[in-house]
Amino acid sequence: MTRYSRIVILTGAGISAESGVDTFRAKDGIWSKIDYRDVATPQGFARDPDRVHEFYNERRRGLVSVSPNAAHAALARLEREFAGNVLLVTQNIDDLHERAGSSRLIHMHGELVRALCANCGQRHDWPGDMDVGHSCPACHSAGYLRPDVVWFGEMPYKMERISAAIALCDLFVSIGTSGNVYPAAGFVEEARIAGAHTVELNLEPSEGRSHFAEAQYGRATEIVPAFVEKLLG
Numbered sequence: 001m002t003r004y005s006r007i008v009i010l011t012g013a014g015i016s017a018e019s020g021v022d023t024f025r026a027k028d029g030i031w032s033k034i035d036y037r038d039v040a041t042p043q044g045f046a047r048d049p050d051r052v053h054e055f056y057n058e059r060r061r062g063l064v065s066v067s068p069n070a071a072h073a074a075l076a077r078l079e080r081e082f083a084g085n086v087l088l089v090t091q092n093i094d095d096l097h098e099r100a101g102s103s104r105l106i107h108m109h110g111e112l113v114r115a116l117c118a119n120c121g122q123r124h125d126w127p128g129d130m131d132v133g134h135s136c137p138a139c140h141s142a143g144y145l146r147p148d149v150v151w152f153g154e155m156p157y158k159m160e161r162i163s164a165a166i167a168l169c170d171l172f173v174s175i176g177t178s179g180n181v182y183p184a185a186g187f188v189e190e191a192r193i194a195g196a197h198t199v200e201l202n203l204e205p206s207e208g209r210s211h212f213a214e215a216q217y218g219r220a221t222e223i224v225p226a227f228v229e230k231l232l233g
């Protein structure tokens with residue numbers, strides 16, 4: 001019988017790596033090829049919106065050729081079969097957790113397949129390409145649509161709900177993240193203060209490794225299903 005009743009899980013790019021989605025800080029990662037200031041900041045978007053739209057259009061097009069992997073599936077199984085509460089918080093903007101079946105899910109950095117209108121604040125599903133010529137389906141203004149993605153310097157989404165869940169959790173599991181970007185990198189400390197058991201599942205020790213009570217290193221498609229099996233066992 002598992003001794004936990006409220007689990008918060010944080011995922012990062014590493015959980016999607018084996019699906020063929022590039023991570024950010026590997027030696028050949030996204031930020032080794034492009035300066036994040038040009039494509040993942042409000043200033044970059046103001047300077048050259050076409051370049052930013054093309055960056056996200058390429059990543060959005062890429063979604064159709066990748067699929068959820070065994071780690072995504074294991075987290076969806078945990079949500080289905082665990083007797084207590086599971087909240088999945090992802091830094092990822094891909095849709096692989098949803099496609100694997102997870103629904104109690106927060107995209108704290110937004111979603112590739114959504115659009116945000118900077119004029120009226122409405123959000124829209126947006127599976128296709130986006131460019132400066134598109135107008136908002138709600139307010140019909142042109143030139144204000146952007147990917148509904150949280151850029152550096154902007155406030156991640158649903159932070160109050162996330163912090164409230166962490167304050168109540170008895171197990172915090174971080175999967176596939178390098179622990180470089182706050183506020184996500186600070187969640188483990190919040191969980192420790194809340195008295196939760198903290199676990200890091202990653203390919204290698206992250207920046208935050210010293211904050212975790214337990215760690216398992218390996219590929220997500222191997223260590224995450226095994227971890228879930230043990231939790232449900």
Ligand code: APR
Nearest residue numbers: 012013014017023024025091176177178181202203219220
């Ligand atoms: N299995 C498990 N972990 C893996 C795997 C794998 N197959 N492949 C890579 N990893 C690990 C790496 O060791 C690394 O620690 O996943 C982590 C990926 O780290 P980053 O590339 O920094 O991605 P992430 O931590 O999600 O970045 C956080 O930074 O650029 C912003 O908004 C962006 O959400 C992103 C945030």
